[in-house]
Amino acid sequence: MPGAIYAEGLVKTFGEVRALDGVDLDVPEGTVLGMLGPNGAGKTTAVRVLTTLLRPDRGTARVAGIDVLAHPDAVRRSIGLSGQFAAVDEYLTGRENLVMVGRLYQMGGREAKRRAEELLERFNLGDAADRTAKTYSGGMRRRLDLAAALVVSPPVMFMDEPTTGLDPRNRQALWDVIQELVAGGTTLLLTTQYLEEADRLAHDICVVDHGKVIARGTSDQLKARTGGERIEVVVHAADHLTVAEGVLRAVAKGEGAVDPHTRKLTFPVAGGAKLLAEVIRELDTRGVEIDDIGLRRPTLDDVFIALTGHAAEAAENGDGKENGHGNGKGGASGDRAGAATTKEGVR
Numbered sequence: 001m002p003g004a005i006y007a008e009g010l011v012k013t014f015g016e017v018r019a020l021d022g023v024d025l026d027v028p029e030g031t032v033l034g035m036l037g038p039n040g041a042g043k044t045t046a047v048r049v050l051t052t053l054l055r056p057d058r059g060t061a062r063v064a065g066i067d068v069l070a071h072p073d074a075v076r077r078s079i080g081l082s083g084q085f086a087a088v089d090e091y092l093t094g095r096e097n098l099v100m101v102g103r104l105y106q107m108g109g110r111e112a113k114r115r116a117e118e119l120l121e122r123f124n125l126g127d128a129a130d131r132t133a134k135t136y137s138g139g140m141r142r143r144l145d146l147a148a149a150l151v152v153s154p155p156v157m158f159m160d161e162p163t164t165g166l167d168p169r170n171r172q173a174l175w176d177v178i179q180e181l182v183a184g185g186t187t188l189l190l191t192t193q194y195l196e197e198a199d200r201l202a203h204d205i206c207v208v209d210h211g212k213v214i215a216r217g218t219s220d221q222l223k224a225r226t227g228g229e230r231i232e233v234v235v236h237a238a239d240h241l242t243v244a245e246g247v248l249r250a251v252a253k254g255e256g257a258v259d260p261h262t263r264k265l266t267f268p269v270a271g272g273a274k275l276l277a278e279v280i281r282e283l284d285t286r287g288v289e290i291d292d293i294g295l296r297r298p299t300l301d302d303v304f305i306a307l308t309g310h311a312a313e314a315a316e317n318g319d320g321k322e323n324g325h326g327n328g329k330g331g332a333s334g335d336r337a338g339a340a341t342t343k344e345g346v347r
């Protein structure tokens, strides 16, 4: 039986750009799919198609068993809250906004207040709870948006890079709330640029690049393919790179990267601190001077190197702007499929 989020052969082009190039998805009920990919990979476009805000050129999709193209209104009711993100009312206080969302979704007054209180606390908005949302800073506003999305738990939820721009404390708070929702049976599609986040929250991960799913599996399977932790060495002199590379290759678990400009070598390893000590000794024995060395967990870039042999590249030529098309997250409740495209600038 197809899962709570199901898509087959989704294609969406914007002029020359194939934002979605034949995407298939199947997310079993009550699980989290982490959609992992760099800027411009097509994540937001996928979320917008699945949340009925954008019509695909080709393909089919069902959310909570309902055809996205045939019955968008019914889909919107099952994903309930994705439409709440843009629904924060500037002239209401943070608390009033959250209570209002609860009431809209048929919570009793006391229950809505209790949930609002809890979320304000969790997202560190307690002190600002009784100020109108229009006085909030960007970060506070963002946290209020997230809290509004989490007041009730619809059967299916979409979160598009929910932690981008959150500080570590609020990121943790969001992760905790997400885990509770999922424990309560919600199916979630979460997009992220952070392997760590997908690893932490998702049962399954799909890696997208240029509108295509280039890998999928559990986080363990993906990590096995990407080779787990990394050893990273910066050598003092460029002419030591070759010797250092030989030392690292001898212990590496897979393909690594050597960057002559930064004099940095990165290789997947297993063996932790003990191996690190051995590598330091070996490099020392061979007269390689080290500027920096350490172990770190794999990142999205490592996944890309392991899967494609090259680093992830942003599709938009590096203006450093994250999430250039807005945070999507299922978008505004009032938008109709198609109309939403005009909100976003074409570069």
Ligand SMILES: Nc1ncnc2c1ncn2[C@@H]1O[C@H](COP(=O)(O)OP(=O)(O)O)[C@@H](O)[C@H]1O
Pocket: 014, 017, 018, 019, 037, 038, 039, 040, 041, 042, 043, 044, 045, 046, 315, 316, 323, 325, 341, 342, 344, 345, 346, 347
């Ligand atoms: N409304 C649009 N008009 C033109 N191009 C778009 C539009 N939305 C997305 N794109 C392009 O489609 C590709 C995928 O974008 P997007 O889905 O936003 O990626 P992600 O969310 O993974 O960063 C990018 O190359 C982006 O520039």
Ligand SMILES: [Mg+2]
Pocket: 040, 043, 044, 045, 160, 161, 323, 324, 325, 326, 328
């Ligand atoms: Mg995006």
